[in-house]
Amino acid sequence: MKIERLPLNALRAFAEAARAGNFKTAASRLGVTPGAVSRQVKQLEDRLGIALFERHxxxxxxxxxxxxxAEDVSAGLARIASGVQAANERARSAIRLTLSAPPSAAQFWLLPRLAGFEPHETQIEISLDADQDLTAPTWHAGGARIALRYGRGPWPGVRAIRLFEDELFPVCAPTLLERAPINTPADLLAHPLLEVVWQSRQNIAFPGWSEWFDAAGLNGVEVPIQRRFSLYGMALDQTIAGRGVMLANPAVAADRLASGVLVRPFGHRYVIDSPFTYDLILPATGNAPPAVQRFIDWLVEEAERFRREFGQDR
Amino acid sequence: MKIERLPLNALRAFAEAARAGNFKTAASRLGVTPGAVSRQVKQLEDRLGIALFERHxxxxxxxxxxxxxAEDVSAGLARIASGVQAANERARSAIRLTLSAPPSAAQFWLLPRLAGFEPHETQIEISLDADQDLTAPTWHAGGARIALRYGRGPWPGVRAIRLFEDELFPVCAPTLLERAPINTPADLLAHPLLEVVWQSRQNIAFPGWSEWFDAAGLNGVEVPIQRRFSLYGMALDQTIAGRGVMLANPAVAADRLASGVLVRPFGHRYVIDSPFTYDLILPATGNAPPAVQRFIDWLVEEAERFRREFGQDR
DNA sequence: TTCAAGGTTGAGTTTTCCTGAGCCTAGGGT
DNA sequence: ACCCTAGGCTCAGGAAAACTCAACCTTGAA
Structure with a gap:
């Protein structure tokens, strides 16, 4: 009989009855009444045309x-049950990957893209850690701890993979342009300027509006900064709300530029390079567990795709 | 998950979908619509809490x-299917046992008792052959040919198991006694006497009414035999119908005496021994297939029980 | 832009499964 | 001989599972 025609429920009841040696015990095991077992066994016998029990x-x-x-049926069912149990155990003992990343990169770049990785994997559990502590990356049985780092390499004592460079450019809400068009860098002076303040642990100055105006040719101008934020997310919210113009980098702004929520008043002009880069930090030695390696491969590919889309081809 | 809780139908649909790589083909294989497969897979995923497919x-x-x-489930299902197929093949290729027996022994002794053997065995097919040819008994792959023989041993070149001895005694219908009571052997002369005529192939005289009257002390009396038959069955029918008195042996008469259809006018008196016996004839060498051996064991036991019940304990 | 392929899902139908209750038989105990 | 127990069988009805049909969706190719 073909697999698709097997009366599986009846076969299960039969095997249990054969093992128990009576319908009553089998019924208890299966969680049904003895009458149900009697029926299933009888139906199976009728279906097969073979007597399987002597009745007394x-x-x-x-x-x-x-x-x-019953020997074959029981063995087959046991095989199926053990497969299901193994699947449960694999799901429960998924590889635990902890990824440290800057809050802005995690929030605006990684998380939106992570949805593209997880459907491929059911055996890896990814924790995003926005804590910027320089905890050393590690491999270990059942998992890994790695980091997405924003800073200026080289990073001592670890293996680093460059994900993408950094650059800064003005972005604002489309509605802000309707109120007062921005055609030249000087036009920005009529708008509130929002700035993210960030102190690199490597004591490297983080570029801001001063540096941008210098690069745009307006040296020594008094920059009317109205608001300073320690998190990119806050600055971004205010910018989206039309409260001002901010300097943003691709990781933070790309998706909102793509969706039209934000615009670049100067297009691709007036971009300043940043000395910082986004790098993936891994242990210097040892091998990643396969699932983690798949994540790493995916992440590197994703960054490459991002660079291409954003015009950062190398 | 315990075997009794396994959602077997869903697991089957899932395994087929995994093998086919799409729900449409799986549905066709299973004889259902793609929607049904989609549902079963989704239910399984929900039940297990594990994603099993990526959706595109x-x-x-x-x-x-x-x-x-899917590997485990498919293997388990294949094991069950092969078990069912093997069961079918075992049922189809049942051991064929051909048993030759004298018509009277087959009809009046063996067949009524054979119903007690068959419920124990689903793997043996018994053909009763009333042909009295002395075909040699054999074992062979898938079966056997043995014989129940009525005659006078020893039987050359075969192995013989004595089932029971033979003896002859008058039997008649109860109604016949009401018309004219039978109290002494001489009273039989007032009744029609029925006789079975049988020519042993061994050229041994088969005892009849003459021999019975001689043994009863009525030597040389003119025996008024009215009817002669070549088959016990015919004589028995006439006796049951009250048409006369016959000499019968236990194999032929036991069950009808037990039911009261026939009676022994003299009880246990006036019984003559017969030089013949009923023997089971088997090949001299080789082993019986297990199912055939079980039949032989049963038959020997049944004969022993018969002898006990009929007072022929040895 | 349109079409084909294949999956998803709501609502209704069909099939399967199960229950409760009454009946049966054999065997053991009194 | 009678009664009780254990366990199986079966009827009739209800619940749950499985399935169907049809409408809708998305993606990729032409």
Whole structure:
């Protein structure tokens, strides 16, 4: 009989009855009444045209044909059950990957793209850690700890993979342009300027509006900064709300530029390079667990795709 | 998950979908619609809490967890299917046992008792052959040919198991006694006497009414035999119908004496021994297939029980 | 832009499964 | 001989599972 035609429920009841040696115990095991087992066994016998039990008034006894069949059915069911259990265990003991990343990169770049990785993997559990502590990356049984780092390499004592460079350019809401068009860098002076303040742990100055105006040719101008934020997210919210113009980098702004929520008043002009880069930090030695390696491969590809889309081809 | 809780139908649909790589083909194989497969797979995923497929707009792709589970499920189902197939083949290729027996022994002794053997065995097919030819008994692959023989041993070149001795005594219908009571052997002369004529191939005289009257002390009396038959069955029918008195042996008469259809006018008196016996004839060498051996064991036991019940304990 | 392929899902139908209750038989105990 | 127990069988009805049909969706190719 073909697999798709097997009366699986009846076969299960039969095997249990054969093992128990009576319908009553089998019924208890299966969580049904003895009448249900009696019926299923009878239906199976009728279907196969083979007697599987001898009937006595005070019970049944499995016959030779039934005994032989029950061996195969029980073995098959046990195989299926062990497969399901193994699947459960694999799901429960998924590889735990902890990824440290700057809050802005995690929030605006990685998380939106992570949805593209997870459907491929059911065996890896990814924790995003926005803590910027320089905890050393590690491999270990059942997991890994790695980092997405924003700073200026080289990073001592670890293996680093460049994800993408950094650059800064003005972005604002489209509605802000309707109120007062921005055509030249000087036009920005009529708008509130929002600035993210960030102190690199490497004591390297983080570029801001001063540096931008210098590069745009307006040296020594008094920059009317109205608001300073320690997190990119806050500055971004205010910018989206039309409260001002901010200097943003591709990782933070790319998706909102793509969606039109934000615009670049100067297009691709007036971009300043940043001395910082986004790098993936891994342990210097050892091998990643396969699932982690798949994540790493995916992330590197994703960064490459991002650079291409944003015009940062190398 | 315990075997009794396994959602077997869903697991089957899942395994087929994993094998086929798409729900449409799986549905065709299972004889259901793609929607049904989609539902079963989704229910399984929900039940297990594990994603088993990646969904794409133009199809699905099994993921790693699904692939691993499908291997076990498919193997389990294949084991069950092969068990069912083997059961079918065992049932179809039942051992064929051909048993030659004298018509009277077959009809009046063996057949009524054979019903007690067959419920124990589903793997043996018994053909009763009333042909009295002395075909040699054999074992062979898938079967055997043995014989129940009525005659006078020893039987050359075969192995013989004595089932029971033979003896002859008058039997008649109860109604016949009401018309004219039978109290002494001489009273029989007032009744029609029925006789079975049988020519042993061994050229040994088969005892009849003459021999019975001689043994009863009525030597040389003119015996008024009215009817002669070549088959016990005919004589028995006439006796049951009250048409006369016959000499019968236990094998032929036991069950009808037990039911009261026939009676022994002299009880246990006036019984003559017969030089003949009923023997089971088997090949001299070789072993019986197990199912045939079980039949032989049963038959020997049944004969022993018969002898006990009929007072022929040895 | 349109079409084909294949999956998803709501709502209704069909099939399967199960229950409760009454009946049966054999065997053991009194 | 009678009664009780244990366990199986089966009827009739209800619940749950499985399935169908049809509408809708997305993606990729032409």
């Amino acid at each position: 008034a005070n019970g049944v006894r499995v016959n030779e044909a039934g005994r032989l069949l | 707009a133009n199809g699905v792709r099994v993921n790693e967890a699904g692939r691993l589970l």
